[in-house]
Amino acid sequence: MRGREWPIGVFDSGVGGLTVLRALRDRLPEESFLYLGDTARLPYGSKSPETVARYAEQASRILVERGIKALVIACNTxxxxxxxxxxxxxxxLPVIGVVEPGAAAACEAAPRGRILVIATEGTVRGGAYERAIRALRPEAAxxxxxxxxxxxxxxxxxxxGPIAAAVARRYLDPFLIKEEIECVVLGCTHFPALRGVLAEVVGPGVALVDSAESxxxxxxAQLAEVGLRAPAGQEGGLRFLATDAPQRFQRVGALFLGEAIGGVELVDL
Amino acid sequence: MRGREWPIGVFDSGVGGLTVLRALRDRLPEESFLYLGDTARLPYGSKSPETVARYAEQASRILVERGIKALVIACNTxxxxxxxxxxxxxxxLPVIGVVEPGAAAACEAAPRGRILVIATEGTVRGGAYERAIRALRPEAAxxxxxxxxxxxxxxxxxxxGPIAAAVARRYLDPFLIKEEIECVVLGCTHFPALRGVLAEVVGPGVALVDSAESxxxxxxAQLAEVGLRAPAGQEGGLRFLATDAPQRFQRVGALFLGEAIGGVELVDL
Structure with missing residues (x-):
């Protein structure tokens, strides 16, 4: 039987999902987390849906077998x-992805439903954000x-700096100019790292929606509903698993998590 | 027994190795090639040496089992x-990588041995180009x-365009200014695609060495030595295998190969 003191499992293809872990830590500081980055097989964004689904199931199984009270799929793809x-x-077991919460936040941020989703090739090709947004707001553009x-x-x-700004303008300007976009959904876990430059490029009239926060x-809310929130007042722990290159995980991951990463356990998939 | 009419196997982590296939086709138009891109598990550049070696062996085995007269490891990592x-x-079976030929060409292009190798993180961390260059020219810098x-x-x-040029300057300028570099080795199969902008940034006094051509x-030379060159005058065929996302392989791959890619067979590893 799952207990309140069990960790929340967070799965991602690599280090990008640490932006989701960061948002979870900000909101749930008393919870413990067990994070798995499938660094041996990243990136998922350019792979086929069948392959991604198979990899995601294998990786999630490791977290489930170690004992978690909820599973967060931090990877958008x-x-x-x-x-x-x-x-x-x-x-x-509650399984929470980032697409549905991101879609809901986008609908709130776009009164006229004019939404731009930026993501990896795989996420865009799959069309999941469009479907999730249209399920809530059928007339959305x-x-x-x-x-x-x-x-x-x-x-x-x-x-x-200038390179990040130039790349952002090249990707976004065509849509911002022609499409009267009201909000931009950061549909990839890596993108919140570029939030500052993206905010500058889209300007003050366009909202940035971070799926991680949503x-x-x-x-x-889901943990509260089933009575599995950790007792308030304690400080939650963090453990990290990676399927390859744990040193790189520590170094690059700290950029995304916003704090130093201690030990990383190597696991085989 | 391997025959002259058998194809040459070319293995890469994805589509980048198609620049090597292009160089092979230019030099050996009468040969047939069987190319395997391990697109399900790319990129190799950020993975550990053990993982890369295991993946490379699995992928190479597929080519060997289909019958090839030589194996080219197009992936630098x-x-x-x-x-x-x-x-x-x-x-x-003759097994030819790109590092040793690239190192030899660099030594020819750098009379005073001042060589900059640009590559992926994995290739740089492994230090294989340094070792191969120093084996030929111990005093090289x-x-x-x-x-x-x-x-x-x-x-x-x-x-x-300006973004590619800005990225190239940010990476290369510190070395070009301080180190009196004589030649830059393109130590990743993707980099020949940027040859034009790299040539501009390094300037006319610095040679660009493409490991693919070497x-x-x-x-x-190795095929000629063992008497396995295809008969002159015929036109060689091309077949492609990928471990994932064959449509993307066709689309992006054409950029690297410089010609359209017909069918791509999906193989499982």
């Missing part, structure tokens, strides 16, 4: 293509744009 | 960490710099 499958496999260079910029730590709210 | 293992496993954004730029097709010369 995996959330988009594998959420139903993971719910079937691991239910009644959703445009999706793949922005793969943002991932490389974030991993390199080039998150501000997902953290949903996790908090 | 795999050449750097797995070449000896592959020669042990698959010898007496070799500097290696990881340039991971070049991979993303090449895959996006942003191979010229490797093609070595392949031609």
């Amino acid at each position: 995996a959330s988009a293509v594998a959420l139903e499958r993971l719910r079937e496999r691991f239910g009644p 959703v445009i999706s744009a793949p922005c793969p260079l943002f991932v490389a910029l974030a991993e390199e730590g080039w998150v501000d 997902a953290a709210r949903v996790v908090a | 795999a050449s750097a960490v797995a070449l000896e293992r592959l020669r042990e496993r698959f010898g007496p 070799v500097i290696s710099a990881p340039c991971p954004l070049f991979v993303a730029l090449a895959e996006e097709g942003w191979v010229d 490797a093609a010369r070595v392949v031609a």
Whole structure:
């Protein structure tokens, strides 16, 4: 039987999901977390849906077998293509993705429903954000744009300055000028690292929606509903698993988590 | 018994190795090629040496089992960490990597031995180019710099213009100004796609060494030595295997190969 003191499992293809872990920590400081980055097989964004779903299930199983009280799919690509499958496999464990919460936040931020989703190629091709937004707001005008260079910029730590700004303008300007966009959904875990430069490029009239923050709210609500929130007042722990290159995970991951990463346990998939 | 009419196997982590296939086709138009891109598990550049070596062996085995007369390891990262293992496993089949030929060409292009190697993080960390260059020229002053954004730029097709130039200057200027570099080794299969902008940034006094061209010369020589060159005058065929996302392989791959890619067979690893 799952207990209140059990950790929340967080799964991602690599280090990007640490922006989701950061949002979860901000909202749920008393909770413990067990994070798995599938660094041996990243990135998921350019892979086929079948492959991503298979990888996501294998990785999630490791977290489930170690004992978690909820599973957060931090990876947008995996959330988009594998959420139903993971719910079937691991239910009644609560399984929360980032796409549905991000879509809900986008609908709130766009009164006229003019929404731009920026993401990896895989997430865009899958169309999950469009479907999730249209399920809530059938008349929404959703445009999706793949922005793969943002991932490389974030991993390199080039998150501000003229190169990041030029890349952001090249990706976004065509939509901002022609489409009267009201909000931009950061549909990839890496993109919050570029939030500053993206805010400058889109300007003050356009909202930036971070799926990580929205997902953290949903996790908090679902745990409260089933009575599994950790007791208030304690400080939650953090443990990290990676399927490859733990040193790189520590170094690059700290950029995304916003704090130093202690030990990383190598696991085989 | 291997025959002259058998194809040459070319293995890479994805589409980047198609620049090596292009160089091979230019030099050996009468040969047939069987290319395997391990697109399900790319990129290799950020993975550990053990993982890369295991993946390279699995992928090479598929090519060997289909019947090839030589195996070219187009991936720099795999050449750097797995070449000896592959020669042990698959010898007496000729196994040719890109690092040794690239190192030899660099020594020719740098009379005073002042060489900059640009590559992925994995290739740089492994130090294989330094070792190969110093084996030929012990007094060489070799500097290696990881340039991971070049991979993303090449895959996006942003191979010229102000963004590519700004990224190239940010990576290379510190070395060009301080180190009196004589030649820059393109130590990643993706980088020849950016050759134009790199040539501009390094200027006319610095040579660009493309490991692909050097490797093609070595392949031609080794096949001639064992009497396995295809008969002159015929036109060689091309077949492609990928471990994931064959449509993306066709689309992005054409940028690197410089010609359209017909069918791509999906294989499972």
